Amino acid sequence: MKRREFLQKGAAATGLLSLSNLALIEKLLASENKSEHKAGFIPKRRYGKTEVMLSVIGFGGIVVKDTPQEEANQIVAQAYERGVNYYDVAPGYGNAEEILGPALEPYRKKVFLACKTGQREYVAAKEEFERSLKRLRTDHFDLYQLHGITDVQKDVERAFAEDGVMKLLFEEKKQGRIRYLGFSAHSHEAALEAMRRYDFDSILFPVNFAGYLQGAFSPEIIEKARQKEMAVLALKMLARQRAPEEDPIRALYPKCWYQPITDIEEAKLAMAFTLSMPVTAAVPPGDARLFTMALDLVNDIKPITPEQLEKLKVLASTLKPIFEKNA
Numbered sequence: 001m002k003r004r005e006f007l008q009k010g011a012a013a014t015g016l017l018s019l020s021n022l023a024l025i026e027k028l029l030a031s032e033n034k035s036e037h038k039a040g041f042i043p044k045r046r047y048g049k050t051e052v053m054l055s056v057i058g059f060g061g062i063v064v065k066d067t068p069q070e071e072a073n074q075i076v077a078q079a080y081e082r083g084v085n086y087y088d089v090a091p092g093y094g095n096a097e098e099i100l101g102p103a104l105e106p107y108r109k110k111v112f113l114a115c116k117t118g119q120r121e122y123v124a125a126k127e128e129f130e131r132s133l134k135r136l137r138t139d140h141f142d143l144y145q146l147h148g149i150t151d152v153q154k155d156v157e158r159a160f161a162e163d164g165v166m167k168l169l170f171e172e173k174k175q176g177r178i179r180y181l182g183f184s185a186h187s188h189e190a191a192l193e194a195m196r197r198y199d200f201d202s203i204l205f206p207v208n209f210a211g212y213l214q215g216a217f218s219p220e221i222i223e224k225a226r227q228k229e230m231a232v233l234a235l236k237m238l239a240r241q242r243a244p245e246e247d248p249i250r251a252l253y254p255k256c257w258y259q260p261i262t263d264i265e266e267a268k269l270a271m272a273f274t275l276s277m278p279v280t281a282a283v284p285p286g287d288a289r290l291f292t293m294a295l296d297l298v299n300d301i302k303p304i305t306p307e308q309l310e311k312l313k314v315l316a317s318t319l320k321p322i323f324e325k326n327a
Contacts, residue, residue, distance in 0.1 A: 046231075048231035057281065057283075075103070076103035104136070123163075126168050151187070208321070214319065215324030217324055222277060238260055242320045242322050255286045267293060267294075272303070
């Protein structure tokens with residue numbers, strides 16, 4: 001059975017994957033096969049409409065948060081040696097910037113470094129921007145993003161105001177200290193308004209099987225990004241559900257505010273789902289064990305099958321997604 005045929009059959013099983021998304025998935029996977037994919041290395045996909053190729057597994061800065069520097073150096077070195085060239089961090093991740101900077105410095109010229117700002121006003125954002133550059137030991141960011149926009153008025157309207165953060169981002173992009181602009185969001189409404197206001201290069205957004213199948217979260221955003229030729233960078237690929245009180249799994253992974261997927265077979269299903277979507281890359285949870293698990297599994301992940309989709313649909317019906325469109 002051809003790839004397109006089983007993707008279409010899987011879509012029929014769930015009724016949630018559109019034909020347009022299926023066509024794009026096929027095109028994306030075909031493009032990936034033409035990329036520089038060496039055996040044993042992480043596959044790469046194109047970043048939106050640019051010529052930049054990113055590893056399909058990204059490195060989330062929280063992985064090295066509160067980690068001894070020598071240990072962090074080793075974690076980053078191993079990720080780089082396995083082909084990870086996309087690294088994402090933010091000032092809001094505790095001391096992650098200060099630790100990632102020295103760890104990533106030997107490889108900085110060969111990787112794609114993304115950072116974020118939670119500030120919405122020009123002056124505060126400028127201070128934060130300069131501090132992030134210094135901490136990360138770099139003279140520019142490949143991608144700089146509005147961090148966690150959730151409210152149209154407080155986040156989007158404020159960011160685009162005359163004295164808002166977007167003024168700074170436009171200036172820095174013109175000066176070459178920012179190559180691409182993006183945003184991360186946990187809200188359909190805010191994401192759609194941001195995309196209406198400006199042609200961002202990418203969106204960092206949850207693309208998670210439970211949220212998509214059970215909570216109707218992300219299909220609309222993925223489709224809009226596809227229409228605008230934006231790269232979709234996926235969050236929460238290995239999130240399972242909201243963490244119940246005194247959850248033993250959650251307790252073992254303090255860097256995760258939700259219950260993560262730790263079972264290997266379940267992780268394979270979740271990864272197959274997210275990576276069969278039209279996404280450029282996915283950032284695993286900020287735990288070194290879960291990040292390593294994703295690296296170990298990714299080369300064996302194939303396009304989602306009808307049987308896998310049916311299993312995920314059943315599993316999703318038993319879970320409480322961390323994101324739901326109308327929640």
